[in-house]
Amino acid sequence: MAVLLVAGSTSAAGVSPGPTAQVASTGARAAVVVPDSFTPVVVTPISEPTFPWRGSDGKYHVSYDLQLTNASRLPATLTRVEVVDAADPDSVVTTLNRRQLVDPDCEFGACNLLRTLPSSNAPDTVMAPGQSRALLVDLTFDSLDQAPSEVMHRLFVTGQSSPPAAEASPIDYLAAPFDISSGEPRVIGAPLRGDDWVAANGCCGTGSPHRPSLNSLNGKLGNSQRFAIDWMKLTDEGTFRSGDKTRNESYADYGEAVYAVADGTVSSTLDTVEAGTPGILPADDPVLGPKLTLQNVDGNHVIQDLGGGVWAMYAHLIKGSLLVEPGDRVTKGQKIAELGNTGNSNAPHLHFQLMDDPSLLEADAVPYVIDRFTYQGQIPYPAWIATDNYLSGTFLQGRLPEAQPRTDELPLVLSVVNFPQP
CATH class of the missing domain: 2.70.70.10 (Glucose Permease (Domain IIA))
Structure with a gap:
């Protein structure tokens, strides 16, 4: 396969307010409450706040990236990730299961979204203590009305459930509120x-x-x-x-x-x-x-x-x-x-x-x-x-x-x- 690659270099920087790229206020973020919990895998948005755009498939898309870091003493295995409406965490926007996270048999599409760093397909969903992964998130909506203004991420992990835990166990928790209504394309x-x-x-x-x-x-x-x-x-x-x-x-x-x-x-x-x-x-x-x-x-x-x-x-x-x-x-x-x-x-x-x-x-x-x-x-x-x-x-x-x-x-x-x- 011919690979047409621009090895560009990046890091996040804010989009200044303008007539067609507008930054949202912080009011929505202030309303989001993440429940207190011990979280072995830390989630940090890599992307700046973003917004939906219409693709040639007639649907609306939102794309951003997260960094996941195992900050605990035990290995952490990522089972799945739910992207949820931050205003209603019981409302699931999409679920990234193991096939979406890691699938060596899949070459193209919504698969292998869990990445090692530097970016390549992750071999599995296990993160050793101190190890990081990136997660590519691509959301698709039939209409703009379906897109929440902000999302959060519920991680399902087998890992250290509390500071004194000596063995891994299944846990889940909410993390990383992220604004997806920060402007227009x-x-x-x-x-x-x-x-x-x-x-x-x-x-x-x-x-x-x-x-x-x-x-x-x-x-x-x-x-x-x-x-x-x-x-x-x-x-x-x-x-x-x-x-x-x-x-x-x-x-x-x-x-x-x-x-x-x-x-x-x-x-x-x-x-x-x-x-x-x-x-x-x-x-x-x-x-x-x-x-x-x-x-x-x-x-x-x-x-x-x-x-x-x-x-x-x-x-x-x-x-x-x-x-x-x-x-x-x-x-x-x-x-x-x-x-x-x-x-x-x-x-x-x-x-x-x-x-x-x-x-x-x-x-x-x-x-x-x-x-x-x-x-x-x-x-x-x-x-x-x-x-x-x-x-x-x-x-x-x-x-x-x-x-x-x-x-x-x-x-x-x-x-x-x-x-x-x-």
Whole structure:
């Protein structure tokens, strides 16, 4: 399987109040009472407070991450986790059972949400004393009315039930109130134009690199790539390339124009990284890997301040194609660069995300939706993982009989969409 990976770096930072990203008051948090109890596993939100956004499946999604640490003297085995309405803890929003937490037979979707650190599938649900895990939480609602304003987490653990306990026993308790009504998703334009764009490595679930991409940087753990997408284009025949598979120019999207998704000001740029060779992921190469740094891992890129405490990142651009510099004011739909294959990338694509800080080392991911696109269907995951590092194959499976116009939605992982021309 081709892995299109931006080894971005993150940690949580607050979203400043703005016209389309608004921070909630602390009134709801003040009303939440967590019952006193001995809690062997400590739960700490990694994400900043968040909010629902509408996906291309027509449902509303909420995604965030937690850190679990066994702070007791005995091993702690996590049996399941219930996400509950903080205002009514008996109302269960969703249950993460063992299959969702750990399942070595599951490759994609709502499984293996319990992560070792650095982020990878946990081998089991046992945490030794002093050991930590991360937990990816993805909630789905049919309507906004179903989403509570705040959630808590009931942990079911076999572990130390009290300070003097010498043997593990089953216990459960509530922890970690978390605000999921802190604002509204930023509505943006498409960063690309034309037909047959694939939302590779998008949200949600595991099986692709962005959603579980937790990194420890600047002394903090975070994830700026939670809602990132690697945009790739198909040919009319449903392939990603034609011709020599080792040449960037053979890929359908190479050199495509990249457009500003909103009005804003350019915060920073990088335009010095040479093109990579398709089929080779630098992070996996013994020669190229040591040359990757926190500064060049995303290749040539543009970071744009959209206002309201939100920044956009456009990454892996062609060297010399950038048309903007730091301090430039750009408008929605303005061409800013061309799609390339630079940095830690094994095929041409545009890595795009929104975040709450101009520094990837400090940013947390910000949910967003795209104002207009036409939904064509999905590439089935088995077809995606069956391809090679050159993205060989034909990907017309999963096409709808008729494309569907969509507004204010985020294309989910492996969606195929058309973006409007001006």
